[in-house]
Amino acid sequence: MLGTGNPNPSPSQSGCSVAIVVNDTPYVVDFGPGVIRQAAAMSPRYEGKIKGLRVENIKHAFLTHLHSDHTTGYPDLILTPWVMGRDEPLEVYGPEGINDMTTHILEAYNEDIKYRLYGNEPANNQGWRVNSHEIKEEGVIYTDENIKVEAFPVPHGTWPNAWGFRFTTPDKVIVLSGDSAPSEKIVEYAxxxxxxxxxxxxxxxxxxxxxxxxxxxxxxxxxTVELSEIANKAQPKLVALYHILFWGASEEDLMNEISTKYKGKVIVGKDLDVY
Structure with missing residues (x-):
């Protein structure tokens, strides 16, 4: 969990972001504020234990939707790993609009990029680049030797393109809802x-x-009550809560509400925890 937060600027919750690390290869889902510093905090350079989260290793990212609390870390995701040594383009998969967002961010930072390329301490000419891919339909959107990623549509207000993801790794299946009202698609994929x-x-x-x-x-x-119903249908081995709107509740309050209808294993996600 790189960040479990939401639009509220909670000091204890960084912006919404999750990293799935397979064979020391990181796959980042959403990039809220603070994403790269949170990844760095979990890396050996800053006394963390996950060497796959060295920031220069971050080369694949997936975006659920274009809300700002999921995307304001995007310039950081593009630029900081490059400055730290990433030497190949970032591959990003997201909803319609991700191509335009990428183009505008690169335009906004054009002077910085030119200075780093041609100034006194030139950087490589690949790591700042981005290959952005718009998700057009439900199904498999990415595969490599570590992972298969499937996208499925979720209902998030009037957003025309909001996605959840299912990651299949050699030993685990992880499903992320993204921001979503209750959805049978989540039940299906989870x-x-x-x-x-x-x-x-x-x-x-x-x-x-x-x-x-x-x-x-x-x-x-x-x-919490609706999530209990989803979990009862899907029966995952673990439910991890994130993008949490506490509204004055304690972790115990959240757990009590969920446990009234769901008896499986649930944890309240915390920034920098590993599951």
Whole structure:
């Protein structure tokens, strides 16, 4: 868990991001604020234990949707690993619009890139580049010797393109909801998974919000009670909560709400924890 947060600038939760590391190869899902520093914190350079998260190793990333709390770390994801030595283009897979976002970010940092290429301490001419790929339809979007990645559509308000992902590795199946209201697609792809990483909000906190915000969150996100129903259908070995809207709740409060209907294993995701 690189970041378990949401748009609220919680000091204890970095921006939404998860890293799946297979054979010392990292695959990053979403890039909220702080993504690269969180990865660095888990790497040996900064006394972490996951050598696959040396930032220059970050070469593959997947984006669920274009909300700012999932994307404001994108320039950092492009530039900092390059400055630290990445010598090949970043490969990014995301919804319609990721190509335009990539183009504009590179344009915004054009002067910085030129200075690093042609200044007194020239960098390599590959690591700043990005190959962005727009996800057009449900199904397999990426494979290599470590992993198979499948994308599936999820309902997130009026976003026309919001995706969840299923990662199949040699020994684990990990499914991420992205930001989503309850979805049978998540049930379908998470059935029998080893880990379901799912967003969540505190139901009692939802109940005391005004009508506008109750309507918004009901169409954009998933409550503890709704997540219990999803987990009961899918039966993953572990449910990990992220993108958490606590609304005054404690971790125990969240767990109590979920456990009223779901008896499987659940953890409240924390930044820099490993599952």
């Amino acid at each position: 059935t029998g998974a080893d880990i379901l990483i799912h967003e969540v909000y505190y139901k009692k906190g939802f109940d005391v919000r005004n009508e506008f915000w109750r309507n918004y969150h009901a169409h954009n996100h998933t409550s």
